[in-house]
Amino acid sequence: MTDFRERIAAAYDVESFRREGQRLVDTLADYLGQATHGQDLPVLPWAAPAVSVDRFPAAFPEEPTGDFAELVARVLSGSNHLHHPRYVGHQVTAPVPLAALCDAVSSLLNNGMAVYEMGPVSTAMERNVLRWMAARLGLPETSDGVLTSGGSLGNLTALLAARQAKAGYDAWNEGAHAGPPLAVLVPASAHYSLSRAIRVMGWGQGGAIPVAVDERFRLRPDALGPALESATRAGRKVIAVVASAGSTATGAFDPLEPVADFCQQHGLWFHVDAAHGASAALSAAHRHQVRGIARADSVVWDAHKGLLMPALVTAVLFRDGARSFESFAQEASYLFGDTERPWSDVALRTMECTKEMMALKLYACLSVLGTRLFADAVTESYALTRRFAERLSQAGDFHVPVPPDCNILCFRHTPEHVPPDAWDALQVRLRERLVTRGDFYLVQTKLPQGVFLRVTLINPLTTDADLDALMEALRTAARR
Numbered sequence: 264m265t266d267f268r269e270r271i272a273a274a275y276d277v278e279s280f281r282r283e284g285q286r287l288v289d290t291l292a293d294y295l296g297q298a299t300h301g302q303d304l305p306v307l308p309w310a311a312p313a314v315s316v317d318r319f320p321a322a323f324p325e326e327p328t329g330d331f332a333e334l335v336a337r338v339l340s341g342s343n344h345l346h347h348p349r350y351v352g353h354q355v356t357a358p359v360p361l362a363a364l365c366d367a368v369s370s371l372l373n374n375g376m377a378v379y380e381m382g383p384v385s386t387a388m389e390r391n392v393l394r395w396m397a398a399r400l401g402l403p404e405t406s407d408g409v410l411t412s413g414g415s416l417g418n419l420t421a422l423l424a425a426r427q428a429k430a431g432y433d434a435w436n437e438g439a440h441a442g443p444p445l446a447v448l449v450p451a452s453a454h455y456s457l458s459r460a461i462r463v464m465g466w467g468q469g470g471a472i473p474v475a476v477d478e479r480f481r482l483r484p485d486a487l488g489p490a491l492e493s494a495t496r497a498g499r500k501v502i503a504v505v506a507s508a509g510s511t512a513t514g515a516f517d518p519l520e521p522v523a524d525f526c527q528q529h530g531l532w533f534h535v536d537a538a539h540g541a542s543a544a545l546s547a548a549h550r551h552q553v554r555g556i557a558r559a560d561s562v563v564w565d566a567h568k569g570l571l572m573p574a575l576v577t578a579v580l581f582r583d584g585a586r587s588f589e590s591f592a593q594e595a596s597y598l599f600g601d602t603e604r605p606w607s608d609v610a611l612r613t614m615e616c617t618k619e620m621m622a623l624k625l626y627a628c629l630s631v632l633g634t635r636l637f638a639d640a641v642t643e644s645y646a647l648t649r650r651f652a653e654r655l656s657q658a659g660d661f662h663v664p665v666p667p668d669c670n671i672l673c674f675r676h677t678p679e680h681v682p683p684d685a686w687d688a689l690q691v692r693l694r695e696r697l698v699t700r701g702d703f704y705l706v707q708t709k710l711p712q713g714v715f716l717r718v719t720l721i722n723p724l725t726t727d728a729d730l731d732a733l734m735e736a737l738r739t740a741a742r743r
Contacts, residue, residue: 284367290336298346299348304344305344305702306698307698308701309698309700309701315341318341319337348722348725351705351720351725351733352706352719354511354539354565354671356571356721357721358573359571359572361627361631362571362573362625366573368620372620375619376389376617376618376619377616378607382609382618385623386609388620388623388625389409392410392578392626392629396564397580400553402580405582405583406584407587408579409579409609410576410579410618410621411613411614412577413575414456414536414538414565414577416577416614417538417577418505418536418538418563419460419614420579421579422460422461422464424586424589424590425561426502429502429530429531429532430442430445430500430502435591439464439466442500444469444470445499445501447461447470447471447472447503448472448490448491448494449474450473450507451475451476452476452482452515453507453536454511457471470499472490472491472493472494472501474487480510480513481516482507482518487504505534506522506535507535508535508540508541508543508553508556509539509669509671512717513708514539514670515665516552516669519535519555520555522555534559534561534562537556537564538565538577539568539569540552540668540669542641543641544556545569545641546638546645549645549669552669557582560586561582561586562578562579563579563580564578570625572625576622584606587612591611640723644721645669645670647730648671648718654730654731658734661675662674671717672717672719673708673715675689675714676689680742681741690713690715693737697740705733706718706719
């Protein structure tokens with residue numbers, strides 16, 4: 264017993280923690296300086312999956328080794344460097360460093376948030392962060408919501424509330440098949456998490472009714488009526504319409520006002536998947552793109568996209584705050600006692616029970632850094648993307664299928680020496696070459712015209728010069 268007490272005391276030793284913490288911050292600061300300047304650092308140090316597995320074997324020692332610094336060094340050297348200005352890939356941002364320190368505080372405190380008494384500070388912070396976000400979108404003071412772990416869970420949470428509100432029967436307690444089969448109208452360009460949520464709820468493939476989009480991949484309001492009629496003829500009860508504000512593939516913003524009108528006319532729940540695009544509301548130059556979002560019954564907004572937070576911090580906002588309790592309408596007396604639906608017991612409204620203090624990082628950064636920084640980051644990223652689109656369109660050897668609505672841009676390299684029927688294969692090859700070499704990190708997507716390269720200019724450290732270098736890197740790779 265004495266031996267264990269000595270070992271556990273060493274694991275919790277304050278001075279050891281101080282030394283390791285100071286050493287770690289120094290290491291991370293040095294890394295951040297290197298990454299943000301792109302100094303002799305590939306964006307992604309490419310390695311095959313099997314190689315990475317071998318580099319981190321499961322041969323764990325029985326006794327302490329004291330090799331934390333060495334392990335951190337290996338983690339940093341082998342990871343994708345999102346703070347590198349030539350990271351222009353997925354919709355995952357380069358977090359502000361202050362948020363990383365908040366994660367350390369959260370991990371040490373470990374205040375889960377199922378009930379208020381387990382997380383009093385984070386519960387209060389979450390309450391007010393959500394109020395701030397709702398006000399930015401123009402939602403009324405009666406709105407409410409929760410923070411949850413990502414847009415996929417956020418969309419599921421919103422659609423569960425829509426089901427309880429509009430199904431006409433208690434699907435939560437009686438089951439998904441206690442009434443007519445349900446369906447939701449979704450734009451053909453919608454994120455796959457919506458289809459996944461619909462299948463999780465037991466509605467099957469037919470639960471997602473696609474709505475046609477226009478040539479800019481925006482939902483066509485005139486297609487809503489025919490889609491509703493088609494679903495009704497098929498025996499489906501449509502309960503909601505989903506619109507996108509910043510779709511994943513192209514960054515398209517659906518016209519929210521006419522969708523809201525349609526939902527009001529037909530008594531349908533209006534959900535906006537604004538995981539990527541809700542942050543446009545912070546920018547005076549771009550908030551018009553989410554005009555009508557205040558009429559939504561529910562909205563999903565990812566802070567780990569436009570608000571420079573680490574993943575995952577997603578707000579699910581409900582216009583009618585009472586609806587926020589209906590996603591998970593069940594009781595757990597050992598947690599919640601006899602009090603009826605207190606707002607302060609967050610687990611009543613989330614999939615998670617023991618949820619990390621995710622509000623801490625957002626609250627702290629808004630408080631310490633100020634809101635203007637985040638508003639300007641949105642404005643600048645959108646402007647940078649539009650400038651890049653103009654240069655690509657004017658270059659002659661690049662093709663931009665649609666002008667960007669936000670900071671997501673699709674394009675492809677179309678050099679004269681490559682015939683059009685080989686353009687798809689060329690984009691795949693170009694991306695593979697740049698990513699595996701570590702020059703840039705970008706992704707690809709498939710549109711009706713074929714395969715396109717895709718960038719998300721979400722890293723606030725990326726400049727016009729970096730994007731000019733991307734064009735030249737693609738040209739060089741195409742000549743080889």
